[in-house]
Amino acid sequence: MLRRRTVLATTAAALAAPAIAQPRQRISFLTWNLIDQEALVKRWIESFQRANPGAEVEWLDKKGPELPAFYQTQLAAGTPPDVINTQGTLWLEYAANNVLLDMTPRIAADADMRGRFNAEYLANWTYTERNFMVPFYITKTLLFFNRPMFQRAGLAGPPQSFDDILAFAAKMASADTTGFLTLNFDWLYWPLFKMNGVELLTPDLAKPAFNTPKAVEVLEKLARASDTGAINKISWTGRWVEPNGAFAAGNVGMLHAHSPAYFFVKGQGSWVNSETIGAAHMPGNWATPNSHGLGISRASKNPDLAWAFVKHVTSDTQAGLFANERKILTGNTAVDRALLAKLAVEDPTLEKILRTQIEHTDRMTGNWRLPNDARIKDAFWPEMQNALLGRKTARQALADAERRVARELSRS
Amino acid sequence: MPNGAWRGNFRAAEVTSWYARKRTRELALVVCFLAPSLLIFFLYRLAPLGWNAVLSFQSWSPMRPARWVGFEHYEEMLFYDEVFWQALWNTLVWIAAAPIGIVLALGIALLVNSDLKGASVYRTIVFLSYPLMTVAVGIVWRWMYDERGGFINWVLRSAGIIDRPLGFLSSFALALPSVIATEIWQILGFYMIVLLTGLQAIPTHLYEAARIDGAPAFARFTRITLPMLRPSLFLCAVIALLNSFTSFDLVYIMTNGGPGHATELLITYIYKLGFGQTKFDYAAAVTVVQFLLLLFLTFLANRAAGGNAGAVERD
Numbered sequence: 001m002l003r004r005r006t007v008l009a010t011t012a013a014a015l016a017a018p019a020i021a022q023p024r025q026r027i028s029f030l031t032w033n034l035i036d037q038e039a040l041v042k043r044w045i046e047s048f049q050r051a052n053p054g055a056e057v058e059w060l061d062k063k064g065p066e067l068p069a070f071y072q073t074q075l076a077a078g079t080p081p082d083v084i085n086t087q088g089t090l091w092l093e094y095a096a097n098n099v100l101l102d103m104t105p106r107i108a109a110d111a112d113m114r115g116r117f118n119a120e121y122l123a124n125w126t127y128t129e130r131n132f133m134v135p136f137y138i139t140k141t142l143l144f145f146n147r148p149m150f151q152r153a154g155l156a157g158p159p160q161s162f163d164d165i166l167a168f169a170a171k172m173a174s175a176d177t178t179g180f181l182t183l184n185f186d187w188l189y190w191p192l193f194k195m196n197g198v199e200l201l202t203p204d205l206a207k208p209a210f211n212t213p214k215a216v217e218v219l220e221k222l223a224r225a226s227d228t229g230a231i232n233k234i235s236w237t238g239r240w241v242e243p244n245g246a247f248a249a250g251n252v253g254m255l256h257a258h259s260p261a262y263f264f265v266k267g268q269g270s271w272v273n274s275e276t277i278g279a280a281h282m283p284g285n286w287a288t289p290n291s292h293g294l295g296i297s298r299a300s301k302n303p304d305l306a307w308a309f310v311k312h313v314t315s316d317t318q319a320g321l322f323a324n325e326r327k328i329l330t331g332n333t334a335v336d337r338a339l340l341a342k343l344a345v346e347d348p349t350l351e352k353i354l355r356t357q358i359e360h361t362d363r364m365t366g367n368w369r370l371p372n373d374a375r376i377k378d379a380f381w382p383e384m385q386n387a388l389l390g391r392k393t394a395r396q397a398l399a400d401a402e403r404r405v406a407r408e409l410s411r412s
Numbered sequence: 413m414p415n416g417a418w419r420g421n422f423r424a425a426e427v428t429s430w431y432a433r434k435r436t437r438e439l440a441l442v443v444c445f446l447a448p449s450l451l452i453f454f455l456y457r458l459a460p461l462g463w464n465a466v467l468s469f470q471s472w473s474p475m476r477p478a479r480w481v482g483f484e485h486y487e488e489m490l491f492y493d494e495v496f497w498q499a500l501w502n503t504l505v506w507i508a509a510a511p512i513g514i515v516l517a518l519g520i521a522l523l524v525n526s527d528l529k530g531a532s533v534y535r536t537i538v539f540l541s542y543p544l545m546t547v548a549v550g551i552v553w554r555w556m557y558d559e560r561g562g563f564i565n566w567v568l569r570s571a572g573i574i575d576r577p578l579g580f581l582s583s584f585a586l587a588l589p590s591v592i593a594t595e596i597w598q599i600l601g602f603y604m605i606v607l608l609t610g611l612q613a614i615p616t617h618l619y620e621a622a623r624i625d626g627a628p629a630f631a632r633f634t635r636i637t638l639p640m641l642r643p644s645l646f647l648c649a650v651i652a653l654l655n656s657f658t659s660f661d662l663v664y665i666m667t668n669g670g671p672g673h674a675t676e677l678l679i680t681y682i683y684k685l686g687f688g689q690t691k692f693d694y695a696a697a698v699t700v701v702q703f704l705l706l707l708f709l710t711f712l713a714n715r716a717a718g719g720n721a722g723a724v725e726r727d
């Protein structure tokens with residue numbers, strides 16, 4: 001009898017002990033298209049749980065187009081994931097609507113976090129001078145070029161001006177080839193306007209500023225080049241697969257894209273090697289960032305644990321694993337320096353491409369702090385397409401775009 | 413009251429009561445069977461529809477509480493939103509193009525219903541496009557239409573029909589017809605099977621009698637085949653109508669509504685408003701308009717079919 005009572009008591013104590021000693025704290029981690037890094041994410045979680053007994057991290061991964069819809073439905077349900085990974089300017093709407101936690105005081109209080117990141121990339125995640133996210137992995141646009149096509153056209157090096165881009169493209173264009181392609185989502189094409197001094201909005205972001213004679217001239221030139229075949233029309237209609245696939249086919253002279261495009265092009269283009277692909281900055285060194293960041297939902301029940309997880313994932317060790325696995329820059333300066341040093345030996349082409357991502361970071365454009373960025377984009381871009389594909393004159397398209405953008409700005 | 417009469421009344425009341433109980437039991441059984449379906453219908457159809465209608469008069473997003481704004485979204489939609497009108501026009505064009513597919517399918521159904529050699533093989537070939545996944549169809553046709561390396565441009569150039577490649581999906585004029593052609597190609601097989609079934613249900617003695625009376629082939633087609641095919645044609649028309657309002661995947665994959673908004677349909681526009689621009693309230697207003705339009709067109713189709721489409725015939 002005594003033995004049975006002892007066994008029952010011991011079992012009850014054993015079952016109750018963890019709950020008493022370590023109340024479990026749970027957070028969820030939502031990532032953007034990282035399913036290929038399942039092993040790595042699990043390692044992050046395991047090491048975090050080891051370092052934080054009682055903590056439990058649930059990982060959720062969504063593909064790009066699904067993530068915003070998922071997050072918004074979770075917000076509506078009142079159960080948003082604690083830590084979220086977003087790309088581009090999506091976070092701005094969340095920040096402006098008080099959905100994300102202001103990380104500024106936590107960063108200010110943590111010397112390690114303060115000094116961990118590339119300052120310009122960290123600043124890229126500020127809205128009303130408050131940091132709502134920190135860098136997770138960083139990218140911005142650059143110019144890839146097909147060296148054999150350049151040689152055949154008698155071109156010595158990458159273009160140095162907007163007119164150079166068009167002239168080079170025209171030289172390389174033929175019945176089966178085109179000279180230039182750009183990605184167009186998330187303002188990635190904006191360096192083409194910025195290098196000509198065209199501004200989208202006034203400095204206070206209150207009014208459109210793009211309807212200028214210079215913008216008309218730029219748009220007319222781009223439309224003409226698209227009509228003659230110097231610029232591949234996929235630039236204005238494709239998204240990710242089509243333009244990168246077209247460049248990978250080997251009959252497009254230049255591709256303006258962000259650094260991850262290299263892996264796509266290399267994977268598909270049998271012509272791509274260190275001798276044949278070139279990488280350079282766009283004229284004027286202008287580039288549009290399209291980075292990934294980590295933020296914390298304001299509705300998180302465990303913000304401290306979520307913050308600890310963000311610190312863990314962006315730490316030198318964990319971010320180092322990420323950088324080495326995916327061959328990307330993380331915004332963690334020490335990690336990025338180490339990766340570039342390693343790649344300089346192992347893969348100089350990739351090193352050259354990635355190095356552009358941390359150069360001229362003061363010349364990033366197309367990253368306005370607009371909470372209604374998606375709406376402005378949708379008011380502006382279709383009118384640009386109208387001009388670029390010859391449906392409207394540049395003047396008319398810019399006037400219509402100005403009216404539509406002004407209306408969106410006034411509505412917000 | 414005589415004893416017999418009382419007994420008779422009692423029996424009558426007993427029988428009535430028995431029938432009443434039986435009816436109640438039957439009714440309860442019917443309600444039991446219907447209740448799960450009705451509950452699901454209410455939860456997944458009526459309640460969202462009602463909430464959607466309410467939402468269309470509110471300013472709401474998952475990030476802020478709802479606020480009543482009256483007809484603001486409708487005013488914006490009707491007087492300021494050019495994209496809405498473009499999407500509405502495109503949807504109507506899409507609907508208007510549906511008869512092309514039905515006529516083509518009818519032609520093919522007549523062919524494979526005749527004594528044509530290898531008719532079953534042709535039937536299978538035409539039907540094959542229908543079970544394919546729409547996403548796969550969209551991707552394949554996108555490459556077929558490609559300006560630089562697309563099969564269609566290659567054929568047209570090789571045949572000397574064009575000297576410059578056509579940007580089927582990048583041209584404002586060609587994009588919508590190109591996507592509609594793909595839609596017709598995919599659903600043609602389904603229409604064909606529906607019409608073929610209808611054709612095979614027409615009693616052959618009608619044709620024999622018409623032949624004996626000396627009716628020419630065209631008269632037999634217009635006086636016998638078409639009237640007898642009316643239910644099948646109506647079914648195809650309704651499916652085409654519904655497809656026009658739900659052809660999201662094909663447009664999303666092939667053009668994403670572009671270039672500009674040249675291939676934007678109401679359904680793709682609603683998705684973009686909701687999940688691209690977080691304008692769920694405004695998207696709800698567009699959804700209400702789409703619903704009313706669908707209701708109106710279904711009413712017209714029903715009238716065209718004689719006003720009793722879907723009615724159950726009792727022997």
